[in-house]
Amino acid sequence: MSDERRSVKxxxxxxxxDRWQAHADELGMSQSEFVRTMVQAGRRGFSLPNETNTVETASGDETPGSHDLETQVxxxxxxxPCSWDELVDALRGDFEDQLEETxxxxxxxxxxxxNGRQGGYALVDE
Known part of the structure; x- marks a missing residue:
């Protein structure tokens, strides 16, 4: 791995x-360091969606489905360690991200x- 650094936005x-900044502060990290660490931690346990669609745990065991609650926790x-409220916030954020991606x-x-007139998202008729 090279020591050369590049910006990612x-x-x-x-x-x-704000949640990320607060968590980074609690850990004594800069926000950049926090995001970099979380991305790397997340990458350790996930395969690409178009591969096997499984989540790999640290032990190498595979758990079906990348969105199961145990994996997210x-x-x-x-x-x-996280408090109950921190876990709820983290999982809410994950859910919102997953919903947006979906x-x-x-x-x-x-x-x-x-559809703004219908007040939100709607299925497209086939």
Missing amino acids: TYVPAEQK KRALTAG LDALQDRNRVRY
């Missing part, structure tokens, strides 16, 4: 950024469309 909701705890994928496949 991402945009997240303000509330999520373990991932949230990789940085250390809706984006469904819209890309023209299966769901956002």
